[in-house]
Amino acid sequence: MSTAKVSFKNIDKLLNPESVAVVGASNRKDKVGSIIFEGLRRSKARLYPVNPHEDAISGHKSYPQVSDLPVTVDVAIITVRAEKAAEIAEQCARCGIDNLIIVAGGFAEAGVQGRALEERLRAIPEQWGSRILGPNSLGVFVPENNFDTIFVEHGDRALADGGGIAFISQSGSVGVEALGLASNTGFPMRAFVGLGNKIDLNELDFIEYFGAEDKTDCIALYIENVEQGRRFLESAREVSLGKPVVALKAGRTPSGVSAVSSHTGKLAGSDRVVSGAFRQYGIQRAFDDEELCDAAKTLSYLPPARGNRVAVITGAGGFGVMCADYIESDSSRARLQMAELSERTITRIREKAPTFASCHNPVDLTAGVTNEMYVHTMKALLEDRSVDILICITFFAPHAVTDQLIDRMADIITGSDKPVLIFTEYGPFTDSYLKEFYKKGMIGFPSLTRTVRAVRFLVERGRIVSALRVGS
Amino acid sequence: MSKPNTATVLKRWRSSISIPGKPNEWESKSLLSSMGIAVPRGVFIEAGKSAAAAVDPSVLGSTGHWVVKVCSGEILHKTEQEGVILDVTAEDLSAGVIALQKRFPSAGILVEEMVPYRGGEIIIGALYDPTFGPAVMVGSGGILTELYKDVAFRLAPCTVKEAHRMLEELTIYPTLKGYRGLPGNADALAEIVSKIADLAVDLIAEGCQLDINPIIWSRDRWVALDVKAIITEDESKRVDPVPVSE
Numbered sequence: 093m094s095t096a097k098v099s100f101k102n103i104d105k106l107l108n109p110e111s112v113a114v115v116g117a118s119n120r121k122d123k124v125g126s127i128i129f130e131g132l133r134r135s136k137a138r139l140y141p142v143n144p145h146e147d148a149i150s151g152h153k154s155y156p157q158v159s160d161l162p163v164t165v166d167v168a169i170i171t172v173r174a175e176k177a178a179e180i181a182e183q184c185a186r187c188g189i190d191n192l193i194i195v196a197g198g199f200a201e202a203g204v205q206g207r208a209l210e211e212r213l214r215a216i217p218e219q220w221g222s223r224i225l226g227p228n229s230l231g232v233f234v235p236e237n238n239f240d241t242i243f244v245e246h247g248d249r250a251l252a253d254g255g256g257i258a259f260i261s262q263s264g265s266v267g268v269e270a271l272g273l274a275s276n277t278g279f280p281m282r283a284f285v286g287l288g289n290k291i292d293l294n295e296l297d298f299i300e301y302f303g304a305e306d307k308t309d310c311i312a313l314y315i316e317n318v319e320q321g322r323r324f325l326e327s328a329r330e331v332s333l334g335k336p337v338v339a340l341k342a343g344r345t346p347s348g349v350s351a352v353s354s355h356t357g358k359l360a361g362s363d364r365v366v367s368g369a370f371r372q373y374g375i376q377r378a379f380d381d382e383e384l385c386d387a388a389k390t391l392s393y394l395p396p397a398r399g400n401r402v403a404v405i406t407g408a409g410g411f412g413v414m415c416a417d418y419i420e421s422d423s424s425r426a427r428l429q430m431a432e433l434s435e436r437t438i439t440r441i442r443e444k445a446p447t448f449a450s451c452h453n454p455v456d457l458t459a460g461v462t463n464e465m466y467v468h469t470m471k472a473l474l475e476d477r478s479v480d481i482l483i484c485i486t487f488f489a490p491h492a493v494t495d496q497l498i499d500r501m502a503d504i505i506t507g508s509d510k511p512v513l514i515f516t517e518y519g520p521f522t523d524s525y526l527k528e529f530y531k532k533g534m535i536g537f538p539s540l541t542r543t544v545r546a547v548r549f550l551v552e553r554g555r556i557v558s559a560l561r562v563g564s
Numbered sequence: 565m566s567k568p569n570t571a572t573v574l575k576r577w578r579s580s581i582s583i584p585g586k587p588n589e590w591e592s593k594s595l596l597s598s599m600g601i602a603v604p605r606g607v608f609i610e611a612g613k614s615a616a617a618a619v620d621p622s623v624l625g626s627t628g629h630w631v632v633k634v635c636s637g638e639i640l641h642k643t644e645q646e647g648v649i650l651d652v653t654a655e656d657l658s659a660g661v662i663a664l665q666k667r668f669p670s671a672g673i674l675v676e677e678m679v680p681y682r683g684g685e686i687i688i689g690a691l692y693d694p695t696f697g698p699a700v701m702v703g704s705g706g707i708l709t710e711l712y713k714d715v716a717f718r719l720a721p722c723t724v725k726e727a728h729r730m731l732e733e734l735t736i737y738p739t740l741k742g743y744r745g746l747p748g749n750a751d752a753l754a755e756i757v758s759k760i761a762d763l764a765v766d767l768i769a770e771g772c773q774l775d776i777n778p779i780i781w782s783r784d785r786w787v788a789l790d791v792k793a794i795i796t797e798d799e800s801k802r803v804d805p806v807p808v809s810e
Contacts, residue, residue: 356689368717
């Protein structure tokens with residue numbers, strides 16, 4: 093752990109720099125360096141453009157060389173191409189700059205020359221103590237202080253309110269596209285970190301950092317290969333005791349058991365070992381970007397489920413039936429079951445439900461549903477001891493269901509120690525409803541599959557928490 | 565409960581293998597025995613030796629049914645090579661041994677009691693994963709194991725509790741809990757999986773694999789009917805795994 097602890101201070105500075113140099117900042121709008129520089133003007137950090145061909149950039153004095161800078165900046169963002177980046181990174185390190193973000197690609201992934209350049213970068217941390225994020229990294233985005241080095245669209249305005257999820261991604265584009273889409277309906281972001289080729293800082297450093305700080309309540313990872321396998325798992329387990337860790341591990345590494353004649357070797361591939369290891373160490377595995385974002389958002393907002401019994405409330409019978417089918421279908425993540433409601437609950441619901449409603453699970457209040465009935469039924473279901481989780485199928489089509497329902501639902505949901513998820517569809521207004529839910533502390537999805545899938549993550553998390561607390 | 569000291573057991577065992585790095589089934593089974601895992605009663609006849617030992621009623625008894633198998637670290641697919649004769653009676657035993665000796669003149673022969681069982685066939689395995697190191701597997705065994713892919717993996721070492729969770733993931737799990745009256749015992753199986761995980765920590769280096777397939781429930785205990793081990797003799801390839809905190 094000691095090496096990681098040392099880098100905590102570095103990572104603090106990397107995420108909250110007081111001063112930042114942008115090497116390759118430019119007045120030419122089409123340059124990556126200029127897009128990054130413009131983006132950074134929204135942050136509070138003092139900015140120092142470095143470019144020998146410019147005198148000033150957007151009113152900031154430009155410096156010809158890193159060595160000409162009047163201060164030792166906390167972070168240098170190196171936006172020039174690979175061939176020059178290695179040399180500039182060495183200059184930065186010699187000047188004592190603690191953190192370097194290297195944006196350019198074209199290193200190890202680009203043949204012999206690229207590999208030689210990457211070797212030069214690898215030598216830097218040991219020789220001068222500077223830490224490197226990248227190369228081939230989009231850098232970081234911290235909504236809290238507007239420090240954002242990402243030069244492509246990533247829903248940054250929509251994510252500006254921040255939140256508790258630390259999103260650590262080996263791939264830049266998977267990260268930004270996933271977040272961009274998630275931002276449409278709201279996504280609580282503590283920070284985004286693009287790892288890139290991770291020649292120095294890697295997922296282990298960041299899982300330990302975000303695991304230890306209070307601002308993060310969930311860690312989401314996209315990784316293609318795991319550095320220091322066992323140590324990564326150990327750290328993840330440690331973190332998982334206190335907050336959920338969701339990981340999308342893509343790409344199968346060669347199994348290393350090529351000359352296999354055992355059944356075990358053939359069955360392992362390498363992916364089944366990953367799934368088993370993740371389960372053992374309390375990491376929840378996602379299989380695509382949408383699932384990763386859905387799971388992280390749900391786990392960040394809602395308490396883990398204490399059991400697997402789900403109650404469903406709907407105004408549309410068909411969706412209630414479909415939802416029950418999804419709930420009872422097989423899943424390797426977590427088996428769910430439809431809750432058996434108590435007689436008392438059923439009687440309570442019937443008191444206010446339309447005469448032709450079905451008051452058993454799934455509770456179908458029919459198109460005659462009103463705000464009042466909906467709220468009454470939610471309360472009755474959440475107070476039933478045989479219910480661990482509630483899914484609200486909430487449509488705003490029935491004439492007696494109005495937008496006032498949203499606030500009343502929010503009161504119940506944010507005050508409940510049982511998780512409640514909403515499924516809604518309302519034509520072209522679906523996303524704005526989902527965003528409205530999100531702003532009021534609720535989790536909603538525009539499909540039953542995604543809703544039930546998110547429920548399984550909460551049940552899985554509940555099991556992880558109890559297994560870790562009880563001990564191995 | 566005192567566990568046998570796996571490292572010591574292994575060291576002794578490694579040095580006793582006739583073809584270094586390629587233990588035969590008899591040798592692999594002796595390793596399991598020394599770890600407290602049951603294997604069928606049997607006799608090993610070295611290459612070229614007489615079948616008399618196998619047929620001696622004072623060794624194996626005079627009743628029951630027997631399996632005669634070719635037994636060599638060089639032959640990994642003995643069924644495909646017609647190296648197994650099942651359900652041999654005591655009076656046919658000698659002829660069975662001689663027949664296999666003719667087919668495989670340079671190999672040893674293993675004569676084992678044919679163990680009766682009704683429940684499901686289980687596979688337990690171990691291997692070395694390039695990212696995470698030694699790992700253990702349990703699942704639905706038998707010849708269709710690769711078709712069903714009903715298996716669960718964990719890294720080694722693996723506690724008995726964690727091994728239980730592996731079993732719960734399996735489709736075959738209900739058969740361990742009395743499904744349709746089938747005999748089996750999940751607790752005892754979880755203990756064995758955990759033991760094999762301990763073994764994996766010391767045995768499984770790069771390139772090593774272990775299959776116990778099938779292991780079945782017979783006469784109130786799990787019995788390993790077949791074992792295949794591929795190990796490396798190159799000690800330098802052994803990687804000490806980072807200890808797992810419990």
